Amino acid sequence: MVKHIIPNSLSEALDYMSKDEYKIVSGGTDLMVQKRAWAETPPKFDQNTIYIFNLMDLKYIKKENNKIIIGANYPVEKIKDFKSTPILLKKAIEIMASPALRNLATIAGNIGNASPAGDTLPILYVHDALVKIVSKNNSRIVPINEVILSVRKTCINKDEMIKEIIIPILEFTKTSFVKVGGRKADAISKTSFTGAVNVKDGIVKDIRIAFGAVNVTVVRKKEIENKYKGLSVLELQSRINEILNDYEPFIKPITDQRSNKDYRKQVSLNLLKEFINNL
Amino acid sequence: MTDISKTIKKVDSDEKATGKAVYVSDIKMDGMLYAKTFRSKHQHALIKSIKYPKLEEGYYIIDHNDIKGKNFVKIIFEDMVVFADKKVNYYLEPIALVVGKDKLIIEKIINEIEVEYEVLEPVYGYVNSEINYHFTKGNIERAKMDSEKTIEYTYDTGYQEQLYIEPQGMIGYFEDNQVVLNGSIQCPYYVKNAVVSILGSDDDYVRVIQATVGGAFGGKEEFPSLLACHLALAVDKIKKPIKLIYEREEDMETTTKRHPAKITLKAYTKNNKILGMSSNVAIDGGAYIGLSGVVLSRALIASTGAYTIDNLEVTGDVFLTNTVPNGAFRGFGAPQMLFAVEMFIHHIAKDLNIDPLVLRRQYLAKQGDATSTSGKFRDPIIMNEMLKTILEISDYKKLVKPNLKSKYYEGVGMSWFLHGCGFTGSGEATHIKAVVKLKKTKDGLVHILIAAVDMGQGVKTTMKKIVANILNIPIEKVVYNNPDTNFVPDSGPTVASRTIMIVGGLVARAALKLKKHYRHLDEKTVTETFKQPEYIKWDEENFKGDAYPAYSWGINIVKVEVDKATYQVNLKNVWSIYDVGKAIDEQIILGQADGGTMQGLGYGYLEVMNAVDGKIAQKNVTDYIIPTSVDTPDMETYLMDNPYPLGPYGAKGAGELTLVGGAPAVALAIENAIGKKVYKIPVTPEYIMELMNDDEN
Amino acid sequence: MMKIKFELNNKEYVFNEDPSKRLLDILRNNFSLTGIKEGCGEGECGACAVLINGELINSCLVPLANVHNKKIMTIEGLSETKRGKLIKDSFSKAGAVQCGFCTPGMMMATEALLNKTAHPTVDEIKIGLSGNLCRCTGYNMIIEAVLLASKEGEGLW
Missing domain, CATH: 3.90.1170.50 (Aldehyde oxidase/xanthine dehydrogenase, a/b hammerhead)
Known part of the structure; x- marks a missing residue:
């Protein structure tokens, strides 16, 4: 018999997890679908399950030292309503699924699920977000791009769980988030584009670009970004073809029941071009 | 007496809204x-x-x-x-x-x-023909001979899934x-x-x-x-x-859908006139014929859409494939054909360098014209008035102002269409033979005994309204329970936009009969049986004669914008005008119009379903995309009265009409926006990208 | 089996059940609250929407464990309230009900929306209903119904 645990605190949860292997269920938006069974029969949870959605010690959001710190259980709908939440993250949440889903979905779930189409992931990459991962006796802080290893693969060990996500507040003069879904709401990304720049006196001090759903993980390339920092906006725009060529090899989407790889690729690059041209 | 069209509260609204209505999954025994x-x-x-x-x-x-x-x-x-x-x-x-x-x-x-x-x-695609139909009108050989320029296009349509929310x-x-x-x-x-x-x-x-x-x-x-x-x-x-x-996935993978189709149209032209047309239709029936033959018939009969073309040859096949059987879906073959016809009339106009609106007007069917099957449009056709009204309301001429700087391409599309009401051919007389009963009981209640099903289209309300109005009694005195074959006669299936026109017509006649006795008798049952009007003649073998007793008509105008970077389509506005004879309840018809139009638009630009290696690829609600509230545009709908003598209060069919014009209107709007000819639906962003990348188009 | 405690339509229950079971099944089977519908079973259609601590949630995605110590309101509970009756009347007047299968979920979404925004714009209404699929109405009359409820329910939210 598999065990079902509803812990009363984070430490109780971690204690259980130090002894046995558990599947973590938070809002359930992914797992309840994946494990779905015939109506009226219980979901097919074939391993021990621990339900953490009600843990109050993971339900918080705060601003501290120019960082936003979000507890693993804090639903995205509430993150959106928090006044210091970065604008890009608000935008990504606004067109994520539907209101009912947003009341359950969490960023930690997006990370744990490690789907390349996870709506908030490109935003975390662009902000160089950090993830605090805890176990009974340990705690570590890992950059987002080192947490997610591949499709549905993370560095989180069996006895660990995400405690919080730390998002630095950055200064951008212009940002863009475009999610390309099958319709205007309640859709899974075919591709997504995230762009953010900080331009001072016509000079690009900072530029950050990320693509979702076009590779096994979010595509963000700091070496390409660094190449173009310090240029004037006009210079940057004049080198648009070079920029597109730089990113092109990393846009390696697939064809599936929602779209095809040619479309995903061309649109990703179109969005990059549009972003640069409109700076 | 008040105008029958005046809206009343739907009789089943409250029980549905409060969750008290009993659907099959709610029943426990x-x-x-x-x-x-x-x-x-x-x-x-x-x-x-x-x-x-x-x-x-x-x-x-x-x-x-x-x-x-x-x-x-x-x-x-x-x-x-x-x-x-x-x-x-x-x-x-x-x-x-x-x-x-x-x-x-x-x-x-x-x-x-x-x-x-x-x-x-396994066999897939249009290779294994199981049914073939063929018919002609006028002298097509002569038209071909006299023709100076033949214009030919092929159009493709995809699957559409009904996606009723209850499996x-x-x-x-x-x-x-x-x-x-x-x-x-x-x-x-x-x-x-x-x-x-x-x-x-x-x-x-x-x-x-x-x-x-x-x-x-x-x-x-x-x-x-x-x-x-x-x-x-x-x-x-x-x-x-x-x-x-059924579970949702089981439902989507194994139940009938709208037939994918491939339609080739040829116009034989001379001096900017269409002398004749050929229409060749292939539909994918799936693994078994089912209703595919009848679906094909309706598609073939719609070969000239809302237009009169004097010389015509029509052929069509049902192809069997090793895929889930396809079947009935609102419109029943007409949506595929009307998409093709409406694109074609535009493409002819483009190729001949004529204003499409002029060409449309030139060939618009008029009362007395011969139909595609050499029958006759007997009743008044008021499309010209409808057109005038909708052009005014939409301010059509000013709809698109090119804006090169914009993030979007803007475009406007229009569709003209008709829908044959009731069963194709003499189906009502030979196969269905509808019977209805009204039973007045001692307590003063009148029971409507028919097999028609209220599936949301409001027939419980409209049928009760007809009876209450004719008998001049409060609607609460009229009883219409869900049909039970132990108690109701066979008034036919709830399909083919026949329910109000045919069954409602019989119910109205029964009510008139009952009226004579209503005040005097304790208990009385009256029965009415369908009789085909003498003048309707149909030769099933040769597709000759009156394919339908009556036609409903409509025009849709759609405005879209297409994102230049993502090729995504935003529906901006939809204007619609319909002639359904007479609305038995205005709000109910407007509700049918909103829902039907949205389904037709979805078919045209949004709803993608493919069979890959014989398996449905979009098998859940996540992957099969239908419009949400956010995708819904501003919609303005107008109804024109044009009473049909044999329908109750003049009512004709309405349910399907509102769907059939959506796809061509949105496809033409997209074509107008991107400046490329569109040949298939749904016009997805993926397809728009392909068109944009095609320098030859 | 675990003891799970919750408040359902203003009544308290303590319940011994498999905590992985879907709230949807528990409400429909154990409590015969069949106004909650299953349309897709994957959180996309909204027919099974309920309010949990006042927030709109699709009950097909909720393991029973997650409602421990929570307050649940279903369409049956909402229908008994002043607001529920007003929303119902608005739906009737606006012609927002066709087949009715999505309607209870739409009613819940309307309550959740008006609770948050008593006077929503059309765009806000569209977003508020965006997780509730309707195949009959094309949404226009439902949007009208929400506007009407917002207007006629002045002071209720």
């Missing part, structure tokens, strides 16, 4: 068992052997061996089997039904069934020596006839009751007969209540 269908793992294969596991007490497997009648679903042809026995013809074709109390044990049994197959090569389902039980089936169905007597046939029983042995229907759109026309046969065989054997509700 004592000792109820559950059923699940065991299905084929192959698209095309011979069944060499089936090995069932040993069953524990109280668990049953029903398969072709339990069939006493012929192993066919009674529809039109004897081709679709109820349970596959020797051969499977599509992926997930039913082979057996497993019944028992515990769902987990049922699933275990299903997992333990072993079938040995000999896999055969298919039925509950069956044995009571008073009858097999009783209560389910989400459009056609109680289709189900009854199919079940009587599969059980090889007397008519009296089967009773069919309609539960509240959570949407149908044609999807619950013929498909439930298959499900009912499975369940009835089980009930007949086990004699206990059994519930069979």
Whole structure:
């Protein structure tokens, strides 16, 4: 018999997890679908399950030292309503699924699920977000791009769980988030584009670009970004073809029941071009 | 007396809104068992052997061996089997039904069934013709000879899934020596006839009751007969209540959809005149014919859309493929054809360098014109007034102002269309022979006894309204329960935009008859039977004559913007105008218009479904995209009165009309926006990108 | 089996059940609250929407464990309230009900929306209903119904 645990605190949860292997269920938006069974029969949870959605010690959001710190259980709908939440993250949440889903979905779930189409992931990459991962006796802080290893693969060990996500507040003069879904709401990304720049006196001090759903993980390339920092906006725009060529090899989407790889690729690059041209 | 069109509160609104209405999945019975269908793992294969596991007490497997009648679903042809026995013809074709109390044990049994197959090569696409129809009008050979320029285009349409929000389902039980089936169905007597046939029983042995229907759109026309046969065989054997509700994925993968089609149109022209047209239609029927022949007929008859073309040749085929059978869906072949015709008239105009609006007007059908099947448009056609109105309302000429700097391409599209009301040809007179009854009881109530199903389109309200108005009694005095074949006569299926015009017409006549007796008699039942008007003649063999007794008409105008970077389409505005004769309830018709138009628009630009290697690729609500509230544009709809003498208060068909113009209007709007000819629907962003990348288009 | 405690339509229950079971099944089967519908079973259609601590949630995605110590309101509970009756009347007047299968979920979404925004714009209404699929109405009359409820329910939210 598999065990079902509803812990009363984070430490109780971690204690259980130090002894046995558990599947973590938070809002359930992914797992309840994946494990779905015939109506009226219980979901097919074939391993021990621990339900953490009600843990109050993971339900918080705060601003501290120019960082936003979000507890693993804090639903995205509430993150959106928090006044210091970065604008890009608000935008990504606004067109994520539907209101009912947003009341359950969490960023930690997006990370744990490690789907390349996870709506908030490109935003975390662009902000160089950090993830605090805890176990009974340990705690570590890992950059987002080192947490997610591949499709549905993370560095989180069996006895660990995400405690919080730390998002630095950055200064951008212009940002863009475009999610390309099958319709205007309640859709899974075919591709997504995230762009953010900080331009001072016509000079690009900072530029950050990320693509979702076009590779096994979010595509963000700091070496390409660094190449173009310090240029004037006009210079940057004049080198648009070079920029597109730089990113092109990393846009390696697939064809599936929602779209095809040619479309995903061309649109990703179109969005990059549009972003640069409109700076 | 007040105008019949004046809106009243829908009679079933409150019980539905509060969750009290009983849908089949809400029904629980004592000792109820559950059923699940065991299905084929192959698209095309011979069944060499089936090995069932040993069953524990109280668990049953029903398969072709339990069939006493012929192993066919009674529809039109004897081709679709109820349970596959020797051969499977599509992926997930039913082979057996497993019944028992515990769902987990049922699933275990299903997992333990072993079938040995000999896999055969599957057939897909338009290669294996099973039905071919052909007809001509006028002198097409002469038109070809005189022609100076032939314009030819081929159009493709995809699957469309009904996606009623309530999945298919039925509950069956044995009571008073009858097999009783209560389910989400459009056609109680289709189900009854199919079940009587599969059980090889007397008519009296089967009773069919309609539960509240959570949407149908044609999807619950013929498909439930298959499900009912499975369940009835089980009930007949086990004699206990059994519930069979499809899961969403099962529903999407295994139930009927709108036929994909490939349509080639040729226009023979001279001096900017269309001398004649050829129309060649291929529809993908899936693994069995089912209703595909009739769907094809309707498509073929719509070959010239809202226009009169004097010389015509029409051919069409139903192709069988090793995919899930396709079937009825609101519009029934017309949406495919009207998409093609509307694109074609535009493409002809472009090729001849004429304003499309001018060309449309030149060929618009008029009263007295010969129809595509050489019948006659007998009743007034008011499309010119409708056009004038909608051009004004939409401010058509100013709709698009090119803005090169914009993030979007903007475009406007228009569709003109008609829909034949009721069954094709003499179906009403020869096959359906509708009977309706009105029964006045001592308590002063009047019972409407018909087999018509309210599936959301509001017939409970409109039928009651007709009777209450004619008898001049409060609507509360009129009773219209969900049809039950033990009590209601066969007034025909709830399909083909026939319910108000045909059944409602009979109900109105019955009410007039009853009116003479209403004040005097204690109890009185009156019966009315359909009689075809003398002047309607139809030669089924040659597609000659009046294919429909009446036509409803419409115009849609759609404004879109197309994102230059993502090729995504935003619907901005939709203006619609419809002639449905006379609205029995204005709000109900406007509701049909909103919903039907949105479904038609979705078909045109949004809803993608493909069979990949014979399997439906978009098999859940996440992957099959229908419009949400956010995708809905501003919609303005106008109704014009043009009473049809034989309809109740002048009413004609309405349900399907509102869907058929959506796809061409949005496709033409996109074509207008991007400046490239569009040849297929849905016009997805992926397809728009392809068109934009095509320098030759 | 675990003891799970919750408040359902203003009544308290303590309940011994498999905590992985879907709230949807528990409400429909154990409590016969069949106004809650299953349309897709994967959180996309909204027919099974309920309010949990006042927030709109699709009950097909909720393991029973997650409602421990929570307050649940279903369409049956909402229908008994002043607001529920007003929303119902608005739906009737606006012609927002066709087949009715999505309607209870739409009613819940309307309550959740008006609770948050008593006077929503059309765009806010569209977003508020965006997780509730309707195949009959094309949404226009439902949007009208929400506007009407917002207007006629002055002071209720």
